[in-house]
Amino acid sequence: MISAWTGRQIRAAEQPLLDAGHGDRLMATAAHGLANAVLRAVRETRGRVYGARLAVIAGSGNNGGDALFAAATLARKGMSTTAVLTSARSHPQALAAFEKAGGTVLRLAAGGDGAGAGADDSAAAAAGPFVTPDEAAALCSRADALIDGILGTGASGGLRSPAKELVERIIGLDAPALTVACDLPSGVSAETGEVSGPVMPADLTVTFGGTKAGLLTDPAAGLAGRVLTVDIGLGPHLPAPELRRLEPADLADWWPVPQRTSHKYTRGVLGIVAGSAQYPGAALLCTQAAAATGVGMIRYLGPQEICRLVNLSTPEAVCSQGSVGESRVQAWLVGPGATGDRDQQARVRDALASGLPVVADAGALDSLPSDLGPQVILTPHAGELVRILAEQDVEVTREQVEAAPSDFARLGAGLTGATVLLKGATTVISSPSGALFTQDNATPWLAAAGSGDTLAGILGALAATVQRDLLAEAGIAEPDHWAAVAAMAAAVHGIAGTEAAAGGPVAASDISRAVPETVRALLELRQDG
Ligand SMILES: NC(=O)C1=CN([C@@H]2O[C@H](COP(=O)(O)OP(=O)(O)OC[C@H]3O[C@@H](n4cnc5c(N)ncnc54)[C@H](O)[C@@H]3O)[C@@H](O)[C@H]2O)[C@@H](O)CC1
Ligand SMILES: [K+]
Structure with a gap:
């Protein structure tokens, strides 16, 4: 599991070390980690380090x-190195x-x-x-490696003049062979991933002390490239993370694997309420996906005509026109x-009123009751979240949701009391406690x-079958259990979809077909074999 913290949390964790006089050591460790990462990346992109052109854009602060x-x-190490200082002030020891x-x-x-007007002549003479x-942008664009050390x-906020103009010009030119962001791409929020003004997209972000939450959240995640975290010894001072991301090993450890004595009812039964005369396909797709994920049994409820279609496409499902009250299940997908x-x-x-775990998607999001619990997982896209928020008297636009x-x-x-899985290039999951997970396993083809x-x-299949104790043992607090389950689903969906797409278009039913193989491959990572 990757843990991430806000910039504020990282700064607070640094404080006791700064107070104890370890500031220089922290910076030396951070700079050493950054230099090593650049060396490795230049070797990969260019082969030889000696003679490579390095440009650094440096702002006024510790970054x-x-x-x-x-x-x-x-x-x-023999790189031909130029620094462009964006401010009359810069870190004196580092500049020396x-x-x-x-x-x-x-x-x-x-x-x-x-250009040049109003510049500080005394600072110019000094450095x-x-x-x-334009001149600086041309130099940066030609570099074999560019380090973004502005902010x-x-x-606070996006880049200001003249760094803003410089970054705008660089974006307008051919990108340097390699762009490395120091701690974070300048102009993105380390807290929320919001972006204000121009930001230089990085191939690699080398971040210090702990991954910043903003780097794992859109839109900043799309500008950070690969994220590498350098340990500077903040571990004992870090609080509970702001945000977590599941990795394949977590999915493997938490996957609900049937025991020798399991039978269909103990594995977990999923009830599905999906499809209508107007939209029969949705019922078929979600039922296929649940069956492919592995569940003791599926009880499908819906109109007779759709039951017939579901029976044809997923003969394993038990279909009826019955009621929710008379159906015994461990979880619902509606x-x-x-x-x-x-x-x-x-x-x-x-x-939704049953008190059981419920995955509420699409049509179910329009008329939600007022007091939901974390076991209800809402799965909106940005437009649907706008409508859910409007029901709670919060007026926002789709663009505002996508920006943060x-x-x-x-x-x-x-506001709803439910767990929310917000779909997007990076899927964001929030528990009503405020705990966040983000997953970026998907391909845009999905x-x-x-x-x-x-x-x-x-x-739905995971909600019906997952074993609570496995997640609890891994440190997932009770109120965040369903957010972690939703993160598992987003991850498996993304991995299976990426496999099925194989770099090209993918039909939704192909994602389901790829799920069993994805799960098999994940289970090979299990520590207990
Ligand atoms: N605090 C520490 O001990 C450590 C800090 N480290 C580095 O220090 C960084 C934080 O350093 P600082 O606190 O000096 O902050 P920054 O380096 O982010 O820069 C703050 C400076 O930029 C100016 N500024 C703020 N917003 C601006 C904007 N929108 N446009 C232009 N200028 C703006 C401010 O006047 C201030 O002087 C971290 O990101 C990390 O790179 C690392 O060396 C590890 C140790
Ligand atoms: K930076």
Whole structure:
């Protein structure tokens, strides 16, 4: 499991070490980790380190300090190194180390259009000639490696002039062979992943002390590239993480594997209320996905015509037009395609009132009761979350949700009392307690009709079969159990979908077909064999 913290949490964890006078050591460790990561990446992209052109953009704070110290190390390895300082102030010891190692220092002229105008001449005399944003951008674009050390966890808001103009110009040119963000891409929020203004997309982000929550959340996640975390000894000082991400080993350890004495009822029965005359396909897709994920039995409830179709596509399912009250199940999946049908809507309502775990998708999201519990898992996309929030008197747009998905998933969970799984390039899951998980296992090819029905089926099957004690033993607190189960489903859906897509288009039913093999491969990672 990957744990991540807000910038504020990381800074608070640093404080006791800073108070004890270990600031220099922290920065040296961070810079050493950054330099090593750049060395490895340059070897991979270019082969030879000696003679490679390194450009560093350094801001006024400690983030610029990390970048300059790392660049000093890289200059000593034979890289031809230039630093562009975006402010008249810079970390004095780091700048001195950089110059001593033979690095060239340039100062970014103040102001976008009036290059050079209003610049601080005394600072210029101290530390090298001015360059315009255009000149600096051309230099950065030609580099074999570029380190973005403008802003770190001390940033407030997006980049300001003249760094803003420089980054805009670099984005307009060919990207450098390798861009490495120091701690985080400058201009993204370490707390929420929100982005303000231009941000240089990184191939690699080397982050210090602990992964920043913002780096694992959209939209920043799409700009951070691969994230590498450098340990600087904050471990004992870190609080409970802000956000977690499941890895394959977690899925393997938590997967509900039947025991020798298991039978269909002890494994778990899933009830499904899905489909209508208008949308029969959704019922077929989610039932197929649940069967492929592995469940003791599926009880499907719906109109006679859809029962016939479900029986044909998933003969394992027991289909009827019965009621929720007379169906014995461990969990419900309700809503896919269940719109415009009174009987189906009544079943959805009854399932939501049953107190059992319920996955509420699509049609079930339109008329939610007021007091839900964490065992109810809502699976909206951004537009559906906007409507759920509107029911709670929160007026937001789809664009606002997409700009800060973790904030709004958390708000939705807090207001409804349910667990919220918000679909997106990175899926965000929030427990009503505020605990967050994000999963980025999916391929963009999965953004297609029917993919959500498949996710709902996988999640329904897991909700019916998962063993609570396995998650509790791994440190998942009781109120966050269902958020972790939803994260498992998002991960398996993403992995199976990526396998099925194999770099090309994928039909929703192919995702289900890939699930058993995905689970088999995961189970091979189990520590107990
Ligand atoms: N605190 C520590 O002990 C450690 C900090 N480290 C590094 O230090 C960074 C944090 O350093 P700082 O607190 O100095 O903060 P930053 O380096 O993020 O920069 C803050 C400076 O930038 C200016 N600034 C803020 N917002 C701006 C904006 N939107 N546009 C332009 N300028 C802006 C501020 O005036 C301030 O001087 C971390 O990200 C990390 O890279 C690491 O060296 C590890 C140890
Ligand atoms: K940075």
